[in-house]
Amino acid sequence: MKRIAKRTYVLVLLCIVFLGLVAWTAWRVYTATYVFKGLHGPVAATVMPHIDAAQVDTFDQGSEQRIAVLITDPDSDWLGWVRAFKAxxxxxxxxLDPAVAFRHHVVLVYPIVSGKAMSANALRGLANHIHSGNVVLAFELAGGGLNDVFGVSGYRPAKSREEIRWMQPRGIPREDVVRVNREEKLWTLGYSATSATVLARFDDDTAALTCNQQVGMACLMGLDAGRLIQMGMDGRAEPINRQYVNGYEPGMDVLVRWIRDLYLAQEPMPWRVSTVPEDKALAMLPTHDVDYGPSVRNSLAFANVLKDRDVSGTFFFQTKYRRDYNDEVFFDPDAVKVMHNLVGMKMELGSHTVAHSRQFEHMPLGTGHEQYPDYRPFVKARGTVTDGTVLGELRISKYLIESLSSAQVVSFRPGYLSYPFVLPEALAATGYRYSSSLTANRTLTHLPYQMTVGRAGRALAPVFEFPVTIEDEAQPPLGERFDQAQEVMHDIARNQGLAVLLNHPDITGHKLEFERRWIDAWRDRAWIGNLESFGQWWVARDQVDINVVRVGKGWVLEAHSPLAIRGLVVHLPKAPRKKVRLDLAAGETVRIAL
Known part of the structure; x- marks a missing residue:
């Protein structure tokens, strides 16, 4: 009996050891990591930049033919107007100076007209400006005895209003009825019109937009549109958008375009700058998220479609060198070969993080000293990740792609579009210049724009956002949604907007065919290219200083560009020359008679 018991004990012990070895081997396999020999970095630490809050004085310049924005409260969301007008x-x-503002024909007063925010002289000057034949747009008329000038008897504040309905619809549903609020995010002011014409109404039938035509024109918008712009561009406007992606949600664009058209109609010599190179109908960016094993190989098929059409696209690579809950290791020597082929085909390589975690937005910032191969984030489950940091995801992915290819990585997209509040300044600190981290519907605009520190709307970060328009994961399958996507494209093209396609090359088939048809349908009318190329143009456009000034009996356009730019078109609807094309070298200044 003792011998049997001893044998049993040994067998049990062997079984335990065997099972332990199996478990240990399985765990080792499950957590397998591929390490590129000789790579250790980046060596330099990342230092988060200190970016001061924007000051009104920085933007107090330009000729009197511009629209003037008189800021009556510097602590308001006036920076939203800077971002939107530039876009x-x-x-x-x-x-901040009423005397400066009143030298301009069209004046926007933001955020409030009242005796507390403006002096008695400024209020009288505002009334005189209108009576002298000029145009003023205000957003809250809280005092100053100007109700008769604006043709209203007062307003009723509420947070329950959600939509603005234009009184003269154009037959474009998402523009004729614009959603501007949801779940009581914003205060609105429903005006009571007396002599003013009501141009748009809220959903409770109070006046949302009025204009009182006298010798001049006095207009009111019963919405803090600057606040709405900031919320959208900072990714804080949910759930205002009616559709997350794959749709047309121009809530902010419609309001800004109305102001643009008011300026173009009322200013004696106005101009506007095209939003697309060569003044094309729209800009199209084919982008691809390489975040799954078979996607690496399939990327070449998508790149060939682009190359055959003489256009470039962006391929956001996840540098997945560790097996975890999400997938096998696929960032390996085979992936490096694919990256080299893509670069050889003139494609852009961007970063798509290391871990591709839904929890990226909740990761700590990190130290800025994260290095490969010691940085090893691990996705345990759909909602769980360990050992990951925002700076680690940015630093390591960029380092690996650049070290293993000849690409310079300047564009970024997070997995699942997970968007940390520190992302804008973290991108700037790690050398990125372009982001595609939100959807256009969520931002309420179909144009790129400059990001702000902490997504807080107070300080401008040197990084620009290019939001996603169409993606491939919704149902029905992408290949069955071509006609729907075409409708969205036509809506965007009416105002020279941006369309970003997010396609996962996990399969070819209908996704590849969609991209082929998408490009072929627009290649004669659109500018099509990768994010870096369009981003370079957009940043240069953002910095060009353009003014129209009177010289003798004529007009002259003056332009100075710190950066080189080609194909920038200036529209001048009231000048003898309706359009001027600018091709400028870095630091060049030109003067062109109109």
């Missing part, structure tokens, strides 16, 4: 190509001068 839409509207020339503006921002000032």
């Amino acid at each position: 839409h190509g509207i020339p503006a001068r921002f000032t």
Whole structure:
């Protein structure tokens, strides 16, 4: 009996050891990591930049033919107007000085007209400006005895209003009825019109937009549109958008375009800057998220479609060198070969993080000293990741792609579009210049724009966002949604917007065919290219200083560009020359008679 018991004990012990070895081997396999020999970095630490809050004085410049924005409260969301006007190509001068503002024909007063925010002289000057035949747009008329000038008897504040309905619809549903609020995110002011004409109404039938035509024109918008712009561009506007992606949600664009058109109609010599190179109908960016094993190989098929059409696209690579809950290791020597082939085909390589975690937005910032191969984030489950940091995801993915290919990585997209509040400044600190981290519907705009530190709307980060328009994971399958996507494209093209396609090359088939048809349908009318190329143009456009000034009996356009730019078109609807094309070298200044 003792011998049997001893044998049993040994067998049990052997079984335990065997099972332990199996478990240990399985765990080792499950957590397998591929390490590229000789790579250790990046060596330099990342230092988060200190970026001061924007000041009105920075934007207090330009000729008197610009729209003037008189800021009556510097602590308001006035920076939203800077971002939106630049994106839409509207020339503006921002000032705290009423005397400066009243030298301009069209004046926007933001955020409030009242005796507390403005002096008695400024209020009288505002009334005189209108009576002298000029145009003023205000957003809250809280005092100053100007109700008769604006043709209203007062307003009723509420947070329950959600939509603005234009009184003269154009037959474009998402523009004729614009959603501007949801779940009581914003206060709105429903005005009661007396002599003013009501141009748009809220969903409770109160006046949302009025204009009182006298010798001049006095208009009111019962919505803090600057706040709405900031919320959208900072990714804080949910759930205002009616559709997350794959749709047309121009809530902010419609309001800004109305102001643009008011300026173009009322200013004696207005201009606007095109939003697309060569003044094309729209800009199209084919982008691809390489975040699954078979996607690496399939990327070449998508690149061939682009190359055959003489266009370039962006391939965001996840540098997945560790097996985890999400997938096998696929960032290996075979992936490096694919990256080299893509670069040889003139494609852009961007970063798509290391871990591709839904929890990226909740990761700690990190130390800025994260290095490969010691940085090893691990996705345990759909909602769980360990050992990951925001800076680690940015630093390591960029380092690996650049070290293993000849690409310079300047573009970024997070997995699942997971968007940390520190992302704008973290991107700037790690050398990225372009982001595609939100959807256009969520931002309420179909144009690129400059990001702000902490997504807080107070300080401008040197990084620009290019939001996603169409993606491939919704149902029905992408190949069955071509006609729907075409409708969205036509909506965007009416105002020279941006369309970004997010396609996962996990399969070819209908996804590849969609991309082929998408490009072929627009290649004669659109600018099509990768994110870096369009981003370079957009940043240069953002910095070009353009003014129209009177010289003798004529007009002259003056332009100075710190950066080189080609194919920038300036529209001048009231000048003898309706359009001027600018091709400028870095630091060049030109003067062109109109």
